[in-house]
Amino acid sequence: MRLVPVGPTPDSAGMQALFHAHATLLFASAAALIGILSSLAASRFGVPILLVFLGVGMLAGDSGPGGVAFSDYGLTYLIGSAAIAIILFDGGLRTRAGTIRSVLGPAGVLASVGVLLTAGITGAVAKLLLGLPWTPALLIGAIVASTDAAVVFFLLRTGGLQLKRRVGATLEVESGTNDPFAVLLTVVLVEIAAGGPGTDAAHVVMAVVREASLGVFIGGLGGFGLVFVLNRLSLPAGLHPAFVVTAALVVFALAQIIGASGFLAAYVAGLIVGNRPVRAYASIASFHDTATWLCQIALFTLLGLLVSPKLILPVLAPALALAVVLIIVARPLAVFLCLAPFRFSRREMTFISWVGLRGGVSIFLATIPTLAGMPGAEIYFNVAFVVVVVSLIVQGWTIGYAGRRLGVALRDPAPEVQRIEIDLPGQLDAELVGYPLLEQSPAARHRALPAWVKPVLVVRDGKILEPAEAGALQTRDYGYFLAPTSRLARLDRFFAVDGMAPAPEAMAEFPFDGSLSIGAIADLYGLDIGSDERAMTVAELFAQRLDDAPQENDRIDLGAASLIAHDVVHEKVRLAGLILEATEEDEDLPTPKPWWEQALAKLRLAIRGWRVRKHTAPP
Known part of the structure; x- marks a missing residue:
């Protein structure tokens, strides 16, 4: 019997489309694998990891050996928006409410007035170096004015850099809240360049107030709603982290649609979730570590694909000069003027100036003029790309040295420790955690547990023992304890190796x-x-x-x-x-x-x- 196909047979064009779809999937997954594996080498040799992802995209692009022709600015904007929203949500998730209250004044001024000052100074220099009219020059300044929360959070966390409390908090809050002001300033300047209505100073001020206040309101509603749903619904195991990431994108997109700042809304929603008792918080936080990594890889790889070296060469020299001015003059001047009333020391302000890194947000903002159809829009993207690369190389490579040299980087008082977390159904204020008992840890020296810790079981020499049977903890034990969620950070310090064991060379x-x-x-x-x-x-x-x-x-x-x-x-x-x-x-x-x-x-x-x-x- 002979089988006759029903319907039209696939033509060569259809098969070619399927081939391209599969090739795109192969490229995307392979680029992610290369980015993840190359991060190991980057960590070993001290290369800023984000540059590796950017390099992978450039090598895969049409000017590299990969030969992939990619110029879809719309797709880049869509993926970039989602990636930055997730990263900002993660930044809020890990920021304590007490931290916000302690630095709200200086961080708020730096995120608003500081962005305007940086954009104005950089724009004036761009007009001189590139010979542009005032509006396009100020647009370049606005695109590179904000520090990138993704880069700042990423480097501070993965670099193990423990800063003085006020300095670290100011950097975290500023980098999480200045993106909305930079986005708004960029959009307003694009409207002015296009001759749009309502571009006077009063309109700009009202737009800033409206978008910021609505963003905080939508983010607050989304955050409290997310906490309510997580604690009331019994989702299947493993779905809590996926639900939270999806909800963060819903909050971001909803805020953008109604004319609010979606980036600020995502940050505020994460801040609320991270500071409220939430079911499955351990798995949510762990999942977000992976999600932010993947967002970084996707964002910087796509931005690398858009880069064309032949278009960068004509503006390379003035772009390099602009990057130097931004790092040495514009950012420090804005920081010193904004923070002087808040009694920061000169060393602290110098360090905050130096950690004003530019990253994916700046290149992401540089796609807006292209999407708006502005003539000569490629200059914004190319200049922003050069500025970001210089910032990552110069500032990203020296952030640890600068912190130690200026006396604001401390040896971590809460070293990392291996911890296993097990969520308990119906328990929002307590978690079951496990730690190894290592030498040179406070737990090994004192043995007595804090009063608020309840031992559950001890694993010793491959045997599972009850607390009464195990007695006092011994080195190389692995213990499981029930502890309040709010005090887990303190318990981490108790079991972490802090290097404070007496040594012959140590003084009294x-x-x-x-x-x-x-x-x-x-x-x-x-x-x-x-x-x-x-x-x-x-x-x-x-x-x-x-x-x-x-x-x-x-x-x-x-x-x-x-x-x-x-x-x-x-x-x-x-x-x-x-x-x-x-x-x-x-x-x-x-x-x-x-x-x-x-x-x-x-x-x-x-x-x-x-x-x-x-x-x-x-x-």
């Missing part, structure tokens, strides 16, 4: 009362302390440096020494120990004064502390 530990002045201690041991911290007490310094309330065994840097919290009462350090460590990295370790000078100085400090406590004690 000197105890100090929490009410004593940091400046007096620094003078006693010749420590280099910033002027903004000298007037603080030991207790105040711990509170200012740490993201959470201080706990016993918390550690902070004090110049070439370390302060360790020993006695903490009502979340306030009452007693701390100072350790001067002699390491290979600290060749210029200060030499302590003779013992008799130390004794006299300690006596003076003790008397001063007694007087402070006497005058401040309640009647």
Whole structure:
């Protein structure tokens, strides 16, 4: 029997379309694999990982060996919007509400006035270097004016860089909230260039207020609604993270459709979800780590595909000069003018200036003039591309060195520790977590668990033991504990290796009362302390440096020494120990004064502390 096909037979054009579809799928998946694998080499050799993704896209493009012809700015805008929305949601998810409250003033000014100042200065230089009229020149300034939240969050987290609390919080909040202002400024300038109506100063101010307020409102509604649904509905296992990512995109798209700032709405929604008790939070946060990675890969690979080196060459020299002006002049001037009223030190403002990295957002904004059909729109994309590459190479490669050199990067007081989390049905305030008991961790030194931790079981030498049967924890044990969700970060520090085990080369530990002045201690041991911290007490310094309330065994840097919290009462350090460590990295370790000078100085400090406590004690 012979089978006769029913309907029209596939022609060569249809088969060719199927082939192109499969080839596109192969390319996209292969590019993702290459980006993920190349990130390992980038981490090993210190190359900014985002540059690797950009390079993969360029190599695959029509000017590279891949030969893929790609010029779909509309698709790039769509994917870029979704990627940045997810990354901003993740940034809000990991930002504590207390952090926002503490730096709302300086971060808000920097995200609004700072963007305008940066755009104005950069635009004026662009007019001079590129010979453009004022509106196109200012449009270039607006495109590269905002710091990229994706890059800032990414580098701070993957680089393991622990910053002073106020500096880190300001950078996180600024980078998460300045994108909406840059987007709005870019759109307004495109309207002006196209001769659109309503482009006067009053219109711009009203548009900023409307989009920002609506964005916060929509983000708030979406965030609280998402928390309500997560805690009320019993979704199948594994769907909670996918539900949250999809909801973040719904919040973003809804805000954009009604004329609000979708990026700000996504950030606010993430902020609310991250600061409320939520079912399956552990799996949601873990999934978002992967999602942000994939978003970075997709965004920078697509942007690399759009790049054409032959179009960049004519504007390469002025674009490089513009990048230098942006890094050395425009960003620092805006930062110093905006933060001067908030009593930031010169070193802190210098570091915040240096960490104003440009990334995918700037190149993403550069696609808007092309989508709007502006003549000569390729100049915006090419200039933005050069600026971003220079920023990633120069600033991204030196962010760690700059932090240490300026004294705002600290050795992490909460080192990473391997943790296993198990969600408990119906329990929003407690989680089951597991930790290995490692040497040189506070848990190994003290053995006694905090009072709010409940042991569940212990794995020892391949055997599962009940807490009563296991007794005191031993090195190489793996324990599972029930603990409040709000205190897991503190439990991480308890089981993390902090490197504070006594060593032969370490000097003695000197105890100090929490009410004593940091400046007096620094003078006693010749420590280099910033002027903004000298007037603080030991207790105040711990509170200012740490993201959470201080706990016993918390550690902070004090110049070439370390302060360790020993006695903490009502979340306030009452007693701390100072350790001067002699390491290979600290060749210029200060030499302590003779013992008799130390004794006299300690006596003076003790008397001063007694007087402070006497005058401040309640009647």
